[in-house]
Amino acid sequence: MPDRFTATYRIETAHSLEEAAEAMAGEQSSGTFIDVPGETASLRERHAARVESIDPVETVDEPSLPGTTPPNGYDDPEADDLEYVRAEVTLSFPVENVGRSLETLMTTVAGNLFELRYFSGMRLLDIDLPASVVRAYPGPDFGIEGTREVVGVYDRPIVGTIVKPSVGLSPGSTAKLVGEMVDAGIDFVKDDELIADPPYSPVEDRVAAVMDAIDEHTGANEEVMYACNVTGDVDEMLERHDRVRAAGGNCIMVSLNSVGLAGVVEVARHSELPIHGHRNGWGGLSRCPQLGFDYEAWQKFWRIAGVDHLHVNGIRNKFCESDASVISSARECQTPIASEDDVVMPVFSSGQWAGQAADTYEALGNTDLMYLAGGGIQGHPDGPGAGVTAIKQGWTAALEGIPLQEYAREHEELRRAIEVFGEDE
Amino acid sequence: MPDRFTATYRIETAHSLEEAAEAMAGEQSSGTFIDVPGETASLRERHAARVESIDPVETVDEPSLPGTTPPNGYDDPEADDLEYVRAEVTLSFPVENVGRSLETLMTTVAGNLFELRYFSGMRLLDIDLPASVVRAYPGPDFGIEGTREVVGVYDRPIVGTIVKPSVGLSPGSTAKLVGEMVDAGIDFVKDDELIADPPYSPVEDRVAAVMDAIDEHTGANEEVMYACNVTGDVDEMLERHDRVRAAGGNCIMVSLNSVGLAGVVEVARHSELPIHGHRNGWGGLSRCPQLGFDYEAWQKFWRIAGVDHLHVNGIRNKFCESDASVISSARECQTPIASEDDVVMPVFSSGQWAGQAADTYEALGNTDLMYLAGGGIQGHPDGPGAGVTAIKQGWTAALEGIPLQEYAREHEELRRAIEVFGEDE
Numbered sequence: 001m002p003d004r005f006t007a008t009y010r011i012e013t014a015h016s017l018e019e020a021a022e023a024m025a026g027e028q029s030s031g032t033f034i035d036v037p038g039e040t041a042s043l044r045e046r047h048a049a050r051v052e053s054i055d056p057v058e059t060v061d062e063p064s065l066p067g068t069t070p071p072n073g074y075d076d077p078e079a080d081d082l083e084y085v086r087a088e089v090t091l092s093f094p095v096e097n098v099g100r101s102l103e104t105l106m107t108t109v110a111g112n113l114f115e116l117r118y119f120s121g122m123r124l125l126d127i128d129l130p131a132s133v134v135r136a137y138p139g140p141d142f143g144i145e146g147t148r149e150v151v152g153v154y155d156r157p158i159v160g161t162i163v164k165p166s167v168g169l170s171p172g173s174t175a176k177l178v179g180e181m182v183d184a185g186i187d188f189v190k191d192d193e194l195i196a197d198p199p200y201s202p203v204e205d206r207v208a209a210v211m212d213a214i215d216e217h218t219g220a221n222e223e224v225m226y227a228c229n230v231t232g233d234v235d236e237m238l239e240r241h242d243r244v245r246a247a248g249g250n251c252i253m254v255s256l257n258s259v260g261l262a263g264v265v266e267v268a269r270h271s272e273l274p275i276h277g278h279r280n281g282w283g284g285l286s287r288c289p290q291l292g293f294d295y296e297a298w299q300k301f302w303r304i305a306g307v308d309h310l311h312v313n314g315i316r317n318k319f320c321e322s323d324a325s326v327i328s329s330a331r332e333c334q335t336p337i338a339s340e341d342d343v344v345m346p347v348f349s350s351g352q353w354a355g356q357a358a359d360t361y362e363a364l365g366n367t368d369l370m371y372l373a374g375g376g377i378q379g380h381p382d383g384p385g386a387g388v389t390a391i392k393q394g395w396t397a398a399l400e401g402i403p404l405q406e407y408a409r410e411h412e413e414l415r416r417a418i419e420v421f422g423e424d425e
Numbered sequence: 426m427p428d429r430f431t432a433t434y435r436i437e438t439a440h441s442l443e444e445a446a447e448a449m450a451g452e453q454s455s456g457t458f459i460d461v462p463g464e465t466a467s468l469r470e471r472h473a474a475r476v477e478s479i480d481p482v483e484t485v486d487e488p489s490l491p492g493t494t495p496p497n498g499y500d501d502p503e504a505d506d507l508e509y510v511r512a513e514v515t516l517s518f519p520v521e522n523v524g525r526s527l528e529t530l531m532t533t534v535a536g537n538l539f540e541l542r543y544f545s546g547m548r549l550l551d552i553d554l555p556a557s558v559v560r561a562y563p564g565p566d567f568g569i570e571g572t573r574e575v576v577g578v579y580d581r582p583i584v585g586t587i588v589k590p591s592v593g594l595s596p597g598s599t600a601k602l603v604g605e606m607v608d609a610g611i612d613f614v615k616d617d618e619l620i621a622d623p624p625y626s627p628v629e630d631r632v633a634a635v636m637d638a639i640d641e642h643t644g645a646n647e648e649v650m651y652a653c654n655v656t657g658d659v660d661e662m663l664e665r666h667d668r669v670r671a672a673g674g675n676c677i678m679v680s681l682n683s684v685g686l687a688g689v690v691e692v693a694r695h696s697e698l699p700i701h702g703h704r705n706g707w708g709g710l711s712r713c714p715q716l717g718f719d720y721e722a723w724q725k726f727w728r729i730a731g732v733d734h735l736h737v738n739g740i741r742n743k744f745c746e747s748d749a750s751v752i753s754s755a756r757e758c759q760t761p762i763a764s765e766d767d768v769v770m771p772v773f774s775s776g777q778w779a780g781q782a783a784d785t786y787e788a789l790g791n792t793d794l795m796y797l798a799g800g801g802i803q804g805h806p807d808g809p810g811a812g813v814t815a816i817k818q819g820w821t822a823a824l825e826g827i828p829l830q831e832y833a834r835e836h837e838e839l840r841r842a843i844e845v846f847g848e849d850e
Contacts (some may be wrong), residue, residue, distance in 0.1 A: 028619065031588040036803045038598065039590045047593035065712050067745025101657050106683040107618050107705050108844050114708025115744035165455040165464045167522050168472035171465065193532050194453065198524040232526050234659055234691040258531040260685005266659040280532050283547070284537025287490050288713035314538040319540035320492025378461045
């Protein structure tokens with residue numbers, strides 16, 4: 001019996017669940033719609049995907065996605081009265097089919113099957129990565145522990161910010177802002193995903209200016225991490241990594257979905273720095289509940305590829321993700337895939353300030369996270385220094401179990417933050 | 426005034442269209458949710474995205490996607506009665522923001538904006554690629570003309586097949602099947618997307634065996650194209666390309682979504698062979714009508730990256746795409762982006778046989794396409810040779826304007842194909 005790995009989906013179909021699940025398994029392995037001479041019993045035994053379980057979840061009256069074919073065809077007079085059953089289906093695949101390739105694995109578990117007309121819903125929920133694939137890839141070199149070691153912060157979240165405005169600042173202006181953030185006591189600064197290597201701020205110039213500013217503004221025992229956005233073509237990313245490293249830089253950032261798996265793998269194999277994984281584009285893969293990917297499945301590909309930090313949005317974020325989903329994503333980042341070393345930093349970002357610290361800590365139960373605020377720091381009425389201090393105060397209050405308002409009575413920066421940012425809560 | 430490029434979206438929102446469109450433009454350029462000191466008027470003038478047009482399309486009662494915030498908040502007693510307006514919105518962006526990077530361009534036009542809570546629908550319809558980006562990338566080296574030159578077929582579609590079963594065949598069995606296809610008169614054979622470099626059929630062995638079989642079975646003036654699936658990590662793909670080339674191979678295939686843009690660019694810069702672009706995973710990006718990508722926008726990225734052939738499904742395909750959508754996609758592949766040379770071969774595949782030739786030709790108006798059949802050739806009752814002949818007969822009938830049934834009276838292979846495959850039509 002060959003080694004197998006599994007993938008779990010939420011499907012929606014008006015067809016027999018068994019028939020629909022078998023169609024998925026066939027399409028993604030040895031089956032074809034018509035018998036062909038080469039599909040022998042022994043080939044099927046060795047290479048066919050198998051339906052391991054089918055668990056019905058609920059029934060709906062309307063198909064979630066268009067294009068599905070009614071079981072008795074479009075002319076069926078009862079086609080309008082069909083019921084669509086949602087079910088969780090687990091398929092298993094022979095490891096041999098994908099060898100040790102993360103890309104072929106992706107094609108196998110998330111390829112053509114989204115288009116099968118049996119289904120009015122098809123979402124990959126989770127995947128159990130085969131050891132052969134895990135072993136063949138770098139995995140996170142730094143992850144949670146390594147990132148903490150770089151910045152020397154162990155007993156609270158790593159507090160960070162994003163350079164704003166997202167685009168348009170020269171290397172000099174970026175460096176000046178970063179210097180102010182360092183003075184303010186920040187642990188981590190990142191570029192926005194919209195700036196990479198534009199003509200007005202080439203990576204080479206920006207990282208040199210920023211690292212000079214960091215050196216100038218940090219104290220003897222202090223290290224601030226700067227995630228320089230090196231997103232681009234493969235050769236460019238490798239060269240930019242080297243420039244960042246040469247300038248004394250300590251982190252690179254990559255837009256995962258825009259670069260893609262093979263490019264990120266190449267960067268990770270080359271990189272000697274933590275890789276900050278930005279998930280922009282994720283909404284397009286996930287926001288339709290019956291299509292695409294759950295974060296649980298998606299994040300595993302990037303972690304095994306070698307990413308050290310992964311964005312998860314934040315509690316009461318400015319986007320449309322629920323708090324429950326955010327916390328679930330963060331927990332996934334902290335859950336080992338194949339070993340204790342492959343956990344990565346969940347990056348809380350989007351609309352964050354001190355106000356979400358207590359709820360984040362209560363929901364997650366630990367401080368192994370990066371807590372990023374743009375406006376929440378740079379928009380503090382008393383300046384970014386007060387913004388950083390207020391966030392750290394918020395986290396101290398959370399860790400000590402003291403209500404935010406109470407802690408704010410004797411902590412001015414927090415009190416002022418509540419005045420400004422508390423209104424939106 | 427800096428050079429600008431545009432992107433067009435279909436949005437859905439319960440908010441004011443103007444306010445929502447401005448939020449998109451701000452999120453994807455210089456704006457932040459809160460004023461920050463660095464966003465000066467001159468920076469905004471130079472770097473802000475701009476709303477160029479807003480055209481309302483229709484109004485719906487229910488939000489297509491979850492997570493959107495009602496204009497007056499969730500507590501608004503009238504939130505249940507909201508109307509959601511769909512509109513086409515065109516934004517323009519300064520070229521300077523993205524420089525010459527296809528990846529940063531992707532992040533700019535299809536990044537975080539999918540998650541903005543103003544919107545219950547967000548789909549990228551089209552993009553007008555800036556010349557700086559187009560010039561920086563290889564584009565299709567072969568495209569339509571170059572592919573025709575390799576196989577020496579000019580006056581009809583290139584007829585091809587897919588090795589089936591998708592997985593499990595040894596290099597020897599694959600070569601044997603390809604030899605049969607060559608004898609049958611095929612122009613093009615491709616691997617399935619599910620097989621790349623598994624332990625039972627390494628690329629090196631497979632391409633050697635297949636090219637030997639092609640050499641053995643082709644006549645003096647005949648050339649058959651074999652698209653060997655080299656999908657994998659970047660280094661692997663480059664090495665496999667070289668092996669394919671060394672073995673006399675004449676095409677490589679890549680799973681675009683699994684590899685990603687940066688990896689495909691790297692392959693294209695290196696490649697001396699036509700690149701067959703497989704779009705598996707496309708359903709996950711497109712099947713929810715109010716989310717993700719229209720093919721018109723999506724295919725431009727891959728063509729500029731350097732892909733020569735792009736899958737478009739086929740008329741009456743086995744998946745859930747409409748014929749109108751298939752034909753529209755094929756037309757896009759044949760429409761120049763920046764020059765006459767960047768058109769690529771639309772690849773018709775999925776459930777194809779002679780029966781769709783006339784409708785395909787009528788809808789498209791030309792034969793600049795690849796017409797692939799798996800079961801439609803290998804499942805022909807008189808064998809694959811008859812299958813290939815029947816497809817060519819179907820296309821001759823289409824080109825000469827003769828009804829299929831009439832042409833079949835004097836063409837046995839076609840008549841037999843109609844007997845078997847015509848039932849499903």
